[in-house]
Amino acid sequence: MNEMIRGALAAHRRNVRLLRRRPDLVAQGVLVPLVVLVLCAILFGSWGDRWPVGVIDRADDARSAAITDSLAQSRSNVDLYFETIEDDPRAAREMLEDGRLQLVITIPEDVATTNEVRISTYNVNTDATKNLRFRVDDALNIHDEVRGALPATVDLRTVAEEDVTRAAFIAGGVLLLALLLGSMLLAANVFAVEEEGRTAKELLMSPFGAAPAALGCVLTATLLAYLSAVPTYLTGLLLFGFTPDVGSLVLVLLFMLPLLVAAAGLGVLLAQLLRQHRAVQPPVILVAIATFFVGGGFVSVPGMPPTARTIAQWWPPSRVFEWSNPVLHDFAGSYTAGQWAWGGAFALLGVAGAYWAGRRELAAPRRGGQ
């Protein structure tokens, strides 16, 4: 057993040296989460909760001014709902038709008598349109409440009191993605180095074969995944308003430890199967990104469409987001005992998988001269 551990530690030291000199083996685990973070920010407007709208005030009277004020003041617990970027009717119509404006709210001249406002939406997708309408309804409710016309109130916009901005939520999700992806890719890459450098036979000729090297890869990947996630964390902290409580962050990082072991073990298994790190990377990256979006990294699982919820239910990695996001954003104080137990079980599976991959290396096909 001592020799097995010594072999694993030797492989770990070698891996660290190799990774320091082979940035190509580290790059994907660092860059992919950053790209996902930036893409989310650009495509989904992560930096604010405000939606750009056009407000056309045809009445221009005290009543319409009150409605405009209500629209301008309505907000969730993290930010304002709307940002009025156009008030010219023609320009607003053109922007709406071009799909550059999601909503135009028109206050007609006879609003004081009809009590009606008109909204036009660009049908980006059904859910988004529903949300827009809800927001308008809510804003108008606020207006009516002030006037005593409609004493109903709504509470439809937040998940919990501790809700965070969309940007911060995504940054937290991407941090978890960076940890998992980093661990899996690092493990796969350093294990695949043996095949690519044709050094696997050297390992097989040792008394314990390639198993200690496989375990060494798990150790390296698990530890260095934390380092490879630092750029993602800092980007979230500095640009996305991701400022988790230190205690919560430490707890999440601790909980991630067994899961990173599991991810690394899976990475070693994949590398043993696919042989080349260039073959391992594309499927791992694609599956990781898909998991991020479907498994609760982008928005929480309950808020997703039924198909995504079903996938998340049966896809184990989605539990990482489901369990860790509440702790990371302080919606929950800690993990449950069951969650810790599952984490430990996954870690054991990861270690066993890596060990098996190392043993399986003996049966790997050899090319001429090998």
Next chain:
Amino acid sequence: MTTATTPSPEPAATLASGAPVAELEHVDLVFKRRGAEPFQAITDLSLRIEPGTVFCLLGPNGSGKTTVINLLSGLLGPTDGRVRVLGMDPSRERSRLLRRIALAPQETALYADLTGRENLEFHAAYYGVPRASARRRIDTVLELVSLTERAGHRVGTFSGGMQRRLTLARALLTEPDLLFLDEPTLGVDVQSRESIWDRVRGLAAEGRSVLLTTNYMEEAERLGQRVCIIDRGRRVVTGTPDELKALTRRRRLELTYASAEAAEAAEPLLRDGYQVGAHAHQLLVEVPEDADHVAFVRSALDRLDGGPTLVGFRFSEPGLQDVFLHFTGRDLRD
């Protein structure tokens, strides 16, 4: 294809126990892959490596040399027959056996991004060399292969010869009783080759046993106490280099001309009654086994009288290359 048997009895075993360090007895190995025809890699192969000797396995590309090493080290198990190495069954006692054998593989399988010393440090730690003696051993083997000066440089900057020498140093780190050298001088320059040969001779002098695979005749001739020629997974012949050379009594008369054109012009003069071939600026004339050498030369020279001016002539003894080609033929291999 002719399959010859060993021309002389195996030398007496020098192990105290009388056992060879490695032995294959009637070994067959068939690769079976799903969806492919079974491939018979080794057929009825028997060989025996005596302690403290260099045993050369000589064969064309794809003849099964590396497969034999894989069998002896337990990386492959025989389909049939018996394999014993250092008194152990490699398939069953692999972990114990691997503590006493080492391999310098055919390819310089080193970590190009690590330094020479770092490669050796990893190997020593991974193979369980005691930490207290690892540094000393690393220094020693680096010295042995003359790489002390370059040990701190990345292996990727090493020449092919230096990488070969480092591979040899790595194999020596564990001080093995039996060392497998799989084509150790493939693609290296003359100086590195001489250095590696010196080291291999030194190993045998220290009492270690070496199985060396090669397709260089000169290497087998100069290093091997015994040479086994294999082809297509079958043993063709085994013996000392001299015993093998004696199998083909092909003495030749080499006639040297000033140019290839001159040799070509002289060749028709001998065509009738002689087995002759032109090779660059030489004519190579086969000397019959029972020929009177002086009379043979005189007769040939008489024939050449009046042709292009002859620069010189000499008899050449058969080499392992002749033996090798005699037994394995001239067909190209995959």
